[in-house]
Amino acid sequence: MSKINVALLGYGTVGKGVYSTIESHQNRLQRLLGKEVKVVAILVRNLEKHVAPDDQVLLTANFEDILSLSDLHIVIDAIVGREPGFTYLKKAIDKGCHIVTANKEMFAFHGTELQTLALEKGVGLGYEATVAGGIPIIQTIRQLLQVNHFQKIEAILNGTSNFILTNMRKLGSTFAETLQLAKENGYAESDPTNDIEGYDALYKGMVMSQLIYGELPCIDSVKRKGITHIQPQHMKVAEEAGLRFKHVVALSKSNDEIQCKVEPVLVTDSHPFYQVEGVQNSVSITTDLLGTLQLQGPGAGMFPTASAVLEDIIQLENKPKASPAAKNSVTDQDTLLQWVIFCEYPEIEKSGQEISVIEKLDDTTWIIEGEVIPSGLSHSSSTNIFPLKGRYERKKLPLQV
Numbered sequence: 001m002s003k004i005n006v007a008l009l010g011y012g013t014v015g016k017g018v019y020s021t022i023e024s025h026q027n028r029l030q031r032l033l034g035k036e037v038k039v040v041a042i043l044v045r046n047l048e049k050h051v052a053p054d055d056q057v058l059l060t061a062n063f064e065d066i067l068s069l070s071d072l073h074i075v076i077d078a079i080v081g082r083e084p085g086f087t088y089l090k091k092a093i094d095k096g097c098h099i100v101t102a103n104k105e106m107f108a109f110h111g112t113e114l115q116t117l118a119l120e121k122g123v124g125l126g127y128e129a130t131v132a133g134g135i136p137i138i139q140t141i142r143q144l145l146q147v148n149h150f151q152k153i154e155a156i157l158n159g160t161s162n163f164i165l166t167n168m169r170k171l172g173s174t175f176a177e178t179l180q181l182a183k184e185n186g187y188a189e190s191d192p193t194n195d196i197e198g199y200d201a202l203y204k205g206m207v208m209s210q211l212i213y214g215e216l217p218c219i220d221s222v223k224r225k226g227i228t229h230i231q232p233q234h235m236k237v238a239e240e241a242g243l244r245f246k247h248v249v250a251l252s253k254s255n256d257e258i259q260c261k262v263e264p265v266l267v268t269d270s271h272p273f274y275q276v277e278g279v280q281n282s283v284s285i286t287t288d289l290l291g292t293l294q295l296q297g298p299g300a301g302m303f304p305t306a307s308a309v310l311e312d313i314i315q316l317e318n319k320p321k322a323s324p325a326a327k328n329s330v331t332d333q334d335t336l337l338q339w340v341i342f343c344e345y346p347e348i349e350k351s352g353q354e355i356s357v358i359e360k361l362d363d364t365t366w367i368i369e370g371e372v373i374p375s376g377l378s379h380s381s382s383t384n385i386f387p388l389k390g391r392y393e394r395k396k397l398p399l400q401v
């Protein structure tokens with residue numbers, strides 16, 4: 001093999017970034033891999049929108065043209081959605097190609113099957129770009145899994161929702177106004193549902209679950225909540241109490257069941273996510289040996305994502321060394337939890353349960369503590385409850401209501 005021939009599926013933000021980075025980093029790639037890396041074909045949906053970047057690159061809207069290339073070594077998936085990406089990658093593996101994907105939704109649902117097929121066929125599979133863009137989270141988890149037992153992972157994995165929450169607080173604006181600002185700045189798509197309702201973050205949590213625990217969370221135990229119900233009043237009260245809203249993915253395992261939650265939480269200034277602002281992503285990993293490690297950086301964008309894809313290309317020949325991940329976890333011992341609750345005081349009384357109120361922030365906002373959220377409160381439609389992370393220090397004597 002004199003060259004490493006690559007086909008790119010998709011030529012949008014990620015595809016273009018990967019193409020131009022392969023070109024700009026050609027010398028470096030040749031030194032690392034011993035051969036030239038050449039994009040020989042690009043697949044798009046609508047041919048009329050595109051021009052091939054050079055006349056030696058086949059630009060096509062027909063995947064069969066790519067499959068019929070005689071000397072193809074790597075297929076990179078930078079298209080959108082579960083299909084046709086899954087089918088295309090299965091065919092590419094069957095042909096004996098290594099595959100690299102940035103397509104998180106496809107990989108969240110079909111990652112396990114693709115990994116099995118790749119193993120059977122003896123080809124490499126990279127998916128670093130599916131979680132947190134440029135942050136090397138998949139490599140880091142793989143590395144840690146060799147000796148560490150995971151307790152929990154918490155992460156801010158969606159730049160759009162973090163941008164909105166940051167700017168609602170800074171500008172005092174409503175959710176709708178701030179979403180519009182995100183669109184104007186290119187940080188939200190015309191249909192932002194996947195980002196603001198937490199689906200995008202959930203897909204990334206699913207990818208990490210497969211890697212760490214060897215399986216997906218049971219669908220009944222998955223909790224996914226978006227950020228659309230957060231109001232300027234919530235922001236104001238939280239800000240005055242020194243708390244910030246973050247849209248967090250939390251992954252852990254207890255009693256052999258994987259817990260995966262995507263929800264807005266409030267963090268104190270002692271929590272590592274307090275300073276994670278704007279479109280930044282951050283991942284916090286807690287293990288038995290390591291304690292807590294935090295990674296932070298750009299979770300999306302043309303070049304951060306291209307960086308992750310190129311890292312995968314370089315690593316394709318290195319098979320993961322981690323032992324079966326399902327055995328490799330321990331339960332998070334943190335049982336005493338705190339919440340911020342926005343409701344009328346009588347509703348707390350109506351719940352009929354003993355609640356440890358550790359601070360009253362104003363007439364409708366309370367900080368409470370316990371092992372589980374009282375069910376009477378969590379089912380009330382006029383009540384908004386947000387988990388509180390980073391341990392809030394009580395400023396007044398405890399109250400029992």
Ligand SMILES: NC(=O)c1ccc[n+]([C@@H]2O[C@H](COP(=O)([O-])OP(=O)(O)OC[C@H]3O[C@@H](n4cnc5c(N)ncnc54)[C@H](OP(=O)(O)O)[C@@H]3O)[C@@H](O)[C@H]2O)c1
Binds near residue numbers: 043047129130
């Ligand atoms: N953008 C990021 O920062 C980022 C970061 C990490 C991961 N990702 C993931 O990477 C993937 C690509 O994202 P992107 O932002 O580059 O999307 P994009 O800008 O919308 O580009 C998508 C590309 O895929 C092509 N495509 C879509 N469906 C296709 C089909 N059925 N057959 C052939 N080509 C098809 C499109 O062709 P046409 O142009 O002809 O329509 C377009 O060139 C997504 O799965 C995304 O979740 C994105």
